[in-house]
Amino acid sequence: MKADSATDVEERARAKRPRGRAWRRARLALVAFVAWSLLAWTAAEALIVKAELAQPDALVVLAGSSTYVERTRRAAQLFQEGRAPSIVLTNDNELSGWSVDEQRNPLFVERAAGELKRQGVPAEKIEIAPGAVSSTYDEAVRLREYANARGLKSILVVTSAYQSRRALWTFRRVFEGSGVAVGVSAVEPGEQSPRAGVWWLYPLGWQMVPGEYVKMIYYWVRY
DSSP states (O other): OOOOOHHHHHHHHHHHHHHHHHHHHHHHHHHHHHHHHHHHHHHHHHTOOOBOOSSOSEEEEOOOTTTHHHHHHHHHHHHHTTSOSOEEEEEOOOBOSOBTTTTBOOBHHHHHHHHHHHTTOOGGGEEEEEEEOSSHHHHHHHHHHHHHHHTOOEEEEEEEGGGHHHHHHHHHHHTTTSSOEEEEEEEOSSSSSOOTTTGGGSHHHHHHTHHHHHHHHHHHHHO
């Protein structure tokens, strides 16, 4: 058998190099993807907290135009379980889309109240806290006033998962010294909020997770 020449060996080696480089790049890409997926999941999960109260005096649903359905459904579920006698909504004074039935653009707080009714919550058990709000901090201030005016001793805040840590921190800070116990019930992501493992695949997820960290830093510095 004729031995391979030095030229043949060199040509075969050159032919293998692109395949070797492509395989190394593929492995690096896979490692990077796995690392990013774990980091993204961890970052999302770190935002989710729960501080349940067994029998709060009222459930409070925070305003949120993009997530009001999942929040109100969770509040309705808790109400149907007998966890609290009433549900309080906050009003961010934002208009929703056009309603064919009503021939107008209802406020999102009206949409939220309607969703609660569709879930079986009696209208007389739903109340909108007085005054418009523009932030979670505003909501906490308004609700402290509401709780004091009505003699409430405990409230359970219902909000989306990725807002739960900041909401709990804000409410407990604002309610400090009020004598009102505050808890948080975080909605399980997956309905309107993307799940923790895949939030980065959705534009809304980038608002909810990285955006929430920006808000947390601002709140820690500001309040």
